[in-house]
Amino acid sequence: MKYSNFEAFYQDYLKEHAHPLNRKMHYIGTSGALIFILLGLLTSYSKFFILALIFGYGFAWLGHFFVEKNKPLTFKYPLYSLRADFQMLFDFLAQKFN
Numbered sequence: 001m002k003y004s005n006f007e008a009f010y011q012d013y014l015k016e017h018a019h020p021l022n023r024k025m026h027y028i029g030t031s032g033a034l035i036f037i038l039l040g041l042l043t044s045y046s047k048f049f050i051l052a053l054i055f056g057y058g059f060a061w062l063g064h065f066f067v068e069k070n071k072p073l074t075f076k077y078p079l080y081s082l083r084a085d086f087q088m089l090f091d092f093l094a095q096k097f098n
Helices: 006-015 020-043 047-068 078-093
Strands: none
Touching (some): 006 078
């Protein structure tokens, strides 16, 4: 399926992240990645950026493969998926859902 806009993609993205534990793993991964990016910017230690990728994708992919038992949308839609990871975290922090 091709998506004409982010909103259409995001609705399917949320369906692929229906299990609460998978969402929590994404929240942990995305939050951790943001912390590593911040540390990288503050210290100029480039390995923090690599850790951000490993931590962020690691938690998300474990959630898909072992909890949700589906294939991450990031393989087909990497930019929309990255944006959706942050959107889902921000929606959680804004208490739009758990």
